[in-house]
Amino acid sequence: MSGQPNTRLSDLFGLAGWSKGELARLVNRRAAAMGHPQLATDTSRVRRWIDMGEIPRDPVPRVLAVLFTERLGRVVTIEDLGLVRHGRTGKRQSGGKTEHPDGVPWAPERTAEVLTEFTGMDLMLNRRGLVGAGAALTAGSALTGAMHDWLHTDPALTTHASRPDHATHADSAGSDRYEAAPIGSQEVEELERSVEVFRAWDAARGGGLQRKAVVGQLNEVGGMLAYHHPPHLQRRLWGVAANLAVLAGWMSHDVGLEPTAQKYFVIAAHAAREGGDRPRAGEALSRAARQMVHLGRPDEALDLLKLAHSGSGEEALPRTRAMFHTIEAWAQASMGKGQAMRRTLGRAEDLFVSGRGPDREPPDWMQTFKDEDLYGMHALAYRTLAEFEPDAAVHAQHYAEKALSLRIDGRERSKIFDHLSMASACFIADDPEQADRYARLALMSMGTNSSRRTWDRLREMYRLTAEYSSYPRIQELREEIRVALPGPRGKGGGARA
Numbered sequence: 001m002s003g004q005p006n007t008r009l010s011d012l013f014g015l016a017g018w019s020k021g022e023l024a025r026l027v028n029r030r031a032a033a034m035g036h037p038q039l040a041t042d043t044s045r046v047r048r049w050i051d052m053g054e055i056p057r058d059p060v061p062r063v064l065a066v067l068f069t070e071r072l073g074r075v076v077t078i079e080d081l082g083l084v085r086h087g088r089t090g091k092r093q094s095g096g097k098t099e100h101p102d103g104v105p106w107a108p109e110r111t112a113e114v115l116t117e118f119t120g121m122d123l124m125l126n127r128r129g130l131v132g133a134g135a136a137l138t139a140g141s142a143l144t145g146a147m148h149d150w151l152h153t154d155p156a157l158t159t160h161a162s163r164p165d166h167a168t169h170a171d172s173a174g175s176d177r178y179e180a181a182p183i184g185s186q187e188v189e190e191l192e193r194s195v196e197v198f199r200a201w202d203a204a205r206g207g208g209l210q211r212k213a214v215v216g217q218l219n220e221v222g223g224m225l226a227y228h229h230p231p232h233l234q235r236r237l238w239g240v241a242a243n244l245a246v247l248a249g250w251m252s253h254d255v256g257l258e259p260t261a262q263k264y265f266v267i268a269a270h271a272a273r274e275g276g277d278r279p280r281a282g283e284a285l286s287r288a289a290r291q292m293v294h295l296g297r298p299d300e301a302l303d304l305l306k307l308a309h310s311g312s313g314e315e316a317l318p319r320t321r322a323m324f325h326t327i328e329a330w331a332q333a334s335m336g337k338g339q340a341m342r343r344t345l346g347r348a349e350d351l352f353v354s355g356r357g358p359d360r361e362p363p364d365w366m367q368t369f370k371d372e373d374l375y376g377m378h379a380l381a382y383r384t385l386a387e388f389e390p391d392a393a394v395h396a397q398h399y400a401e402k403a404l405s406l407r408i409d410g411r412e413r414s415k416i417f418d419h420l421s422m423a424s425a426c427f428i429a430d431d432p433e434q435a436d437r438y439a440r441l442a443l444m445s446m447g448t449n450s451s452r453r454t455w456d457r458l459r460e461m462y463r464l465t466a467e468y469s470s471y472p473r474i475q476e477l478r479e480e481i482r483v484a485l486p487g488p489r490g491k492g493g494g495a496r497a
Helices: 007-016 020-033 043-051 060-072 108-128 140-152 185-205 211-225 231-254 258-274 278-294 298-311 318-334 338-354 371-385 390-406 412-428 432-446 452-468 472-484
Strands: none
Touching: 007 043, 007 060, 020 043, 020 060, 060 108, 108 211, 108 231, 108 258, 140 258, 140 278, 140 298, 185 211, 185 231, 185 412, 211 231, 231 258, 231 278, 231 452, 258 278, 278 298, 278 318, 298 318, 318 338, 318 371, 338 371, 371 390, 371 412, 390 412, 412 432, 412 452, 432 452, 432 472, 452 472
8 A cells, every 4th residue: 555545546536426425346246247346345455455555455446447448448468557566556756747648657567567458358349339439548748758768779589589498488468368378489480470461451441340359469469478479579579569460550540549549559569569679669659649730739740750760760761760750740730840741751752762672572561662752751741831821721732632643552541631632632722623522522432432531531621612602513522521521529539520
């Protein structure tokens, strides 16, 4: 018992709206259903958890995580409740400072446990049909401050994972984990191939249809990581976990589960760091930065990108750094910083060109950042800047056209984004006929795509049609868009109007 209030538990308790006696009764009832009928929690014990920082014994933390997850309609982990032993308990640190958000960075041996617990709760929300978007995003600056020193240390596998005498040890990590068992190189190869399948599906059809499958696969990998394999296999497993966590985060972002997406990006950074892949950890953080720009928080995106750049180390290939710069340029464009955006895009192009050649083959997670993606990000940055500098629209059109001419690999979502960038740029450039054409091409493909981000961009383009609403074709277009648009998402989803 710390003697200090557990502010994490207190805050979530306030959101849930229970009385202490009610929570005690719920804990007893749920624990009995989970096979622990002997539990006898009362009001005074709940008070000690909240006001005195007492950490209850297992299974109470797991029971509380389930109850709060169901009540709040979003994933709530033991870490979120401040109920992890041998770590932060959710209290305020000395001097009144606020602790690091979500307990990041957590200890290396906790990564598989956090991963398994979070995915298990996420799957439970899916099964019960809950929304899971009611939490607040952690500020980019807060994440950067929490993770800076951790990411800049020399990456290495965890002590146990690199010790052969622990090769057959299985840890208990998470409430639903099956008994850990060893796997071989063939199984790891199959897992790596599954990542490619999921990645291709996401790029073609959006994140909504396969998100649950990816989360389930990630949960399975978390169980495998409880068994400490030989270092070379353990490192590959951490790579699979990082790739799946990034994909789960990207799919969550794609369907508007923004806090869930951010948590997966942080888990991915931890998993990549466990496997000694600092560039992959930096790329995971760059996804969190891109999410922030989409949600209208470019200043926080820039904070995350600084960490992604510096934390990736010298191992990061030029193409990886080029991708970081394109996101940075988009953030700068969102703030109306045209000169800075142009300089950043210039650096991105130089790095991208310098990264060509057989000796510069990018890792598998960078294979999808091709010429068309570079041009597509150029188009998006210039289209965003055109809101401040209308003359930038012509450059957006130029790059969108270049990107579209190269889109032949079935990544339909990226093509939709390019069509919307082009349509928006055409409206700003006073070319409604061309804008109508590209808007309809986008609209035609969106019905078979489960990406809510494409609808967010369509709403941005729809705003630009108002000036041309007297044109018959644009009148028809506006009506078609109004009919096609899904209902507005709630505050938790983070969509811009």
